[in-house]
Amino acid sequence: MMNNREVLIFSGATVADAVRAYSRRSAKLLENGKFRVFDQYGNQTEADGELTEGQKLFLKKREHEDA
Amino acid sequence: MRSLVWIAGLIVLLSFQGHSQGKTAGKPTEVIILHVNDMHAKIDNLPKLAYLADSLRKTHLYVFLVSAGDNFTGNPVVDMVADKGYPMIDLMNRCGFTVSAFGNHEFDLGQENLNKRFQQAKFPFICCNFDATGTVLKQPKPYLVLKAGNKIHIAVLGIIELNDKGIPDTHPSKVTGIRFYNGITKAKEYSWLKKKYGILIGLTHLGVETDVKLADSMPEFDEIIGGHSHTLIEKPMMENGVMIVQDGSNLNYIGKTTLRIEDGRVTARSDEVIPITALHKADSALVELCGKYNRNEEFSKVAGIAETSFKGYDALGSLMTDALTHQLKVDFAFQNRGGIRVFSLPQGPITIKDIYQLDPFGNLVVIFRMKAEEIKSLISYAYNLEKGIDLQVSGMIYSVTSDGQGHCLGVDLFDDSAKSLDPSREYTVAMNSYIAASYRFNHADPGTTGSVTTAEILINYLKEVKKVNYTGVKRAMQIVKP
Numbered sequence: 001m002m003n004n005r006e007v008l009i010f011s012g013a014t015v016a017d018a019v020r021a022y023s024r025r026s027a028k029l030l031e032n033g034k035f036r037v038f039d040q041y042g043n044q045t046e047a048d049g050e051l052t053e054g055q056k057l058f059l060k061k062r063e064h065e066d067a
Numbered sequence: 068m069r070s071l072v073w074i075a076g077l078i079v080l081l082s083f084q085g086h087s088q089g090k091t092a093g094k095p096t097e098v099i100i101l102h103v104n105d106m107h108a109k110i111d112n113l114p115k116l117a118y119l120a121d122s123l124r125k126t127h128l129y130v131f132l133v134s135a136g137d138n139f140t141g142n143p144v145v146d147m148v149a150d151k152g153y154p155m156i157d158l159m160n161r162c163g164f165t166v167s168a169f170g171n172h173e174f175d176l177g178q179e180n181l182n183k184r185f186q187q188a189k190f191p192f193i194c195c196n197f198d199a200t201g202t203v204l205k206q207p208k209p210y211l212v213l214k215a216g217n218k219i220h221i222a223v224l225g226i227i228e229l230n231d232k233g234i235p236d237t238h239p240s241k242v243t244g245i246r247f248y249n250g251i252t253k254a255k256e257y258s259w260l261k262k263k264y265g266i267l268i269g270l271t272h273l274g275v276e277t278d279v280k281l282a283d284s285m286p287e288f289d290e291i292i293g294g295h296s297h298t299l300i301e302k303p304m305m306e307n308g309v310m311i312v313q314d315g316s317n318l319n320y321i322g323k324t325t326l327r328i329e330d331g332r333v334t335a336r337s338d339e340v341i342p343i344t345a346l347h348k349a350d351s352a353l354v355e356l357c358g359k360y361n362r363n364e365e366f367s368k369v370a371g372i373a374e375t376s377f378k379g380y381d382a383l384g385s386l387m388t389d390a391l392t393h394q395l396k397v398d399f400a401f402q403n404r405g406g407i408r409v410f411s412l413p414q415g416p417i418t419i420k421d422i423y424q425l426d427p428f429g430n431l432v433v434i435f436r437m438k439a440e441e442i443k444s445l446i447s448y449a450y451n452l453e454k455g456i457d458l459q460v461s462g463m464i465y466s467v468t469s470d471g472q473g474h475c476l477g478v479d480l481f482d483d484s485a486k487s488l489d490p491s492r493e494y495t496v497a498m499n500s501y502i503a504a505s506y507r508f509n510h511a512d513p514g515t516t517g518s519v520t521t522a523e524i525l526i527n528y529l530k531e532v533k534k535v536n537y538t539g540v541k542r543a544m545q546i547v548k549p
Contacts (some may be wrong), residue, residue, distance in 0.1 A: 040276070045299070048410060049295075050295050
């Protein structure tokens with residue numbers, strides 16, 4: 001799940017792949033460093049992280065202070 | 068008489084506690100566990116880790132250094148040398164690693180290579196949920212018992228993730244013959260470790276969400292040191308009384324757990340994440356050794372020249388597939404987006420290292436004889452999987468008509484002269500072994516696997532054509548039906 005929307009993705013996919021499947025625009029913003037990905041517990045997950053079935057991820061805009 | 072009863076009672080009480088509880092005569096003992104996960108062969112920060120570990124060893128009696136798996140895959144100077152993976156093992160030995168879990172990418176080396184690396188490693192790899200009996204791979208131990216002095220024993224249990232096909236995420240051919248079992252179910256069979264040794268740590272490669280489920284199922288764990296999801300847990304998570312930690316990936320962070328142990332039990336625990344950028348000192352001998360591995364002259368050789376910069380899947384995928392059609396003399400070739408591991412290449416020289424970063428998996432090429440309808444089924448499957456264009460192509464142009472919800476309604480195939488493909492003809496089609504193994508599509512021909520990797524084919528292609536330019540190339544399109 002990406003932002004509470006189901007994303008179907010191939011086995012062996014990464015977080016970045018899931019973001020691409022969710023939205024091309026979001027993927028671009030992730031690549032540009034304007035978005036970050038968090039898990040359901042609020043931990044940051046790196047873009048090359050590997051996925052598990054049923055994983056819940058959330059995209060958030062990078063906070064100003066990190067820019 | 069009363070004192071005899073009291074002594075007898077004390078003996079009974081001690082025998083119930085068993086030998087394993089590790090009594091420390093009242094004084095608490097501090098144990099440090101440095102932990103990393105998903106290093107993915109990024110060797111450059113290992114000298115800093117070594118320095119940190121050595122510094123702690125000078126001031127603390129009990130310091131362990133552990134990896135939660137995926138030590139390999141992600142850096143050609145480790146993955147693509149003749150002794151695949153050896154530089155990582157060499158450096159991990161010199162850092163003084165105590166133990167490593169199995170990650171899915173450990174299997175990328177292949178079973179024979181893994182055995183060689185195990186022999187060279189001065190630390191064990193552990194995993195409780197697979198059985199390699201009857202295969203090339205030497206069966207690892209499920210757990211390791213760490214000793215802090217004579218009385219403190221810490222059991223460390225290794226667990227690996229399985230995907231929806233019931234194997235770790237690696238090429239299926241790498242795990243041929245190995246039987247895998249659900250990690251949580253299998254881990255429960257080892258809950259006796261807690262009773263016997265008093266302290267139990269999970270060294271897992273499951274991903275944080277499964278680590279949480281594991282903690283819910285097994286409160287016996289004092290700590291779960293996880294990997295796989297590349298999660299940066301800045302403050303340790305507490306779930307069902309179990310502390311869960313993980314440190315991002317690529318050795319950008321090091322975790323440091325401190326356990327306070329009294330009477331063989333953990334009475335206090337804490338964890339901190341140390342960004343590698345916060346460390347300014349490095350082991351000089353390892354810096355030199357990393358430099359030696361990085362200076363591998365083979366990787367800095369130029370294979371070809373990019374006349375303009377490459378950006379995006381269309382350009383990079385077209386280059387990769389053109390290499391296949393050109394070198395293998397096949398009609399068409401496909402490349403999945405997930406297998407394109409860099410997003411851009413700058414204008415100028417393309418080195419061997421660039422190519423291994425673009426295509427790091429060591430996939431072999433597979434050639435099928437396919438009819439147009441079978442090719443359509445491949446493209447359709449890939450589109451539905453990604454809910455968008457997945458496959459980059461050479462030798463043809465294709466368009467997918469979709470319903471706007473990511474479902475493929477139809478595929479049209481055109482050759483280089485924009486003519487529809489002949490439905491009665493068989494075409495030769497090349498793809499990497501990941502697509503061939505993982506994608507479900509119709510093909511009467513089971514396919515033939517070549518002996519060279521797709522990366523090697525690309526290197527040979529660039530050496531032959533010398534200059535490449537893919538500005539504006541787009542061969543796969545989608546039409547959304549209103």
